[in-house]
Amino acid sequence: MQPVIFRWGLFCSLFAATAACADLPRDPAGTTERVERTGKLIVGQISGDNLSDQSAKILRRVAQRTHATVHIRQGAGEQLLTDLEEGRIDLVYGRFAKSSPWSANVHLGPPMGRRKIVGKDERVPRFAFRNGENGWITMVQREIP
Structure with a gap:
């Protein structure tokens, strides 16, 4: 009788683990779904850090994948990163060092340009x-050459 219970428990555990992984990576705050639903991709651009041709191309590809229109908001880094943390904007573009104090609060993507x-x-x-919007992060970063 015990082997049957053990097998049943093992089956249930494996089923639950598989079901939990089905939609990975996930967006706990729903960034990807919101961009697709609203048709708006809101990008903060730090004043003085102009979008490069490459970053503009990446944004166009992401907008195309999500059927969204890109809306740029320029501003100070502190305010834009706070807005990002609080979910009022979807991405921030600027010049960041990996050692930035903000790296503890937001995910800094890979460098753009020739130097990796x-x-x-x-x-x-x-x-x-x-932070934590892993589905969104993965989708956008796939567009970075």
Whole structure:
């Protein structure tokens, strides 16, 4: 009798684990779904950090995938990153160092441009994402060459 109970328990555990992984990576705050539903991709652009041709192309591809229109909001880094953390905007574009104090609060994507290996204190163009929005992060970063 015990082997049957053990097998049943093992089956239920494996089924639950598989079901939990079905939609990975996830967006706990629903960024991808919201962008698709509203048709708006809201991007904060730090004043003085102009969008490169490459970053504009990435935004166009993401907008196309999500059937959204890109809306740019320029502003100070502190305010834009706060808005990102609180879910009022979807991405922030600017020049960030991996050692930035903000790296504890937001996900800093890979450097854009030809150089992929940079020092941790070197400020380079990249996107910042809301922490934990792994589906959104994965989708956008797939568009970065």
